[in-house]
Amino acid sequence: MEQKYLQSLRYSFDKDGYVYIPGFLSPEEVQALNEHVQRFIKERIPVMSTGQYFYEDKNDVTTLKQMQDLEKYDPYFKTLAVDSKFETIAKALLDEDVICKTVEYFNKPPKIGKPTPPHQDGYYFMLDPQQAVTMWLALEKVQEENGCVKYVKGSHLKGMRTHGRTSTLGFSQQIVDFGTAEDIKDEVAFPANPGDLLVHHSLTIHRAGPNTTADRTRKAIGLIYWGVSAKEDKAAKEKYMEQLAKEREKA
Numbered sequence: 001m002e003q004k005y006l007q008s009l010r011y012s013f014d015k016d017g018y019v020y021i022p023g024f025l026s027p028e029e030v031q032a033l034n035e036h037v038q039r040f041i042k043e044r045i046p047v048m049s050t051g052q053y054f055y056e057d058k059n060d061v062t063t064l065k066q067m068q069d070l071e072k073y074d075p076y077f078k079t080l081a082v083d084s085k086f087e088t089i090a091k092a093l094l095d096e097d098v099i100c101k102t103v104e105y106f107n108k109p110p111k112i113g114k115p116t117p118p119h120q121d122g123y124y125f126m127l128d129p130q131q132a133v134t135m136w137l138a139l140e141k142v143q144e145e146n147g148c149v150k151y152v153k154g155s156h157l158k159g160m161r162t163h164g165r166t167s168t169l170g171f172s173q174q175i176v177d178f179g180t181a182e183d184i185k186d187e188v189a190f191p192a193n194p195g196d197l198l199v200h201h202s203l204t205i206h207r208a209g210p211n212t213t214a215d216r217t218r219k220a221i222g223l224i225y226w227g228v229s230a231k232e233d234k235a236a237k238e239k240y241m242e243q244l245a246k247e248r249e250k251a
């Protein structure tokens, strides 16, 4: 990728807290990725640890909602993330070397796909400095009605907001006072076509609506990269993960 192009992306990212790259993957690449996702679901879910995949309705396997750490279970997804064009973008936006932390899958099944609560990923990451990006790649057409992603422009420059528990599986935390006049004024919705890529900073506030359609899914791939300068508060993270595991057992 050309240096000039990467620099222009970084300029937008620094200003807005996100970038939108239409057609990042070609239709053929998206088709191949979709086929690998389906293969992964069939072959790998049976060997995945609990807590790494969730169903919207745990009694219905057609309602798969989320999976994480795909790259640890399948070399295709490792190759997708490491030394790839996704990594090139992450490096350019953070202006340093990066480490891929996880490859995820996000779906909102028709009718019952819940909203993604407003949050900042950095709240989960617990990093200092907050040098991290999340990528979100549409695997199919995503619009307001099946739950497109929405970003609050410039929110990455305003620090970490207070988060509290949600009952949403896979997104346990949300901003408790989201919905201020400024949040609403600065919020931008991103309908996307298959292969379009969104990338946001770990402090950028974002959310997504429910899937209100009767027959469409809302599938996407997520990739998370941390800059090498970002250090994790390990003790705080472990405590948080233990708490989550306990709550999951009770649910």
Ligand SMILES: O=C(O)CCC(=O)C(=O)O
Pocket: 106, 116, 121, 134, 135, 136, 149, 206, 207, 208, 220, 222
């Ligand atoms: O897929 C979604 O609805 C949102 C994903 C998200 O919040 C994230 O990638 O950080």
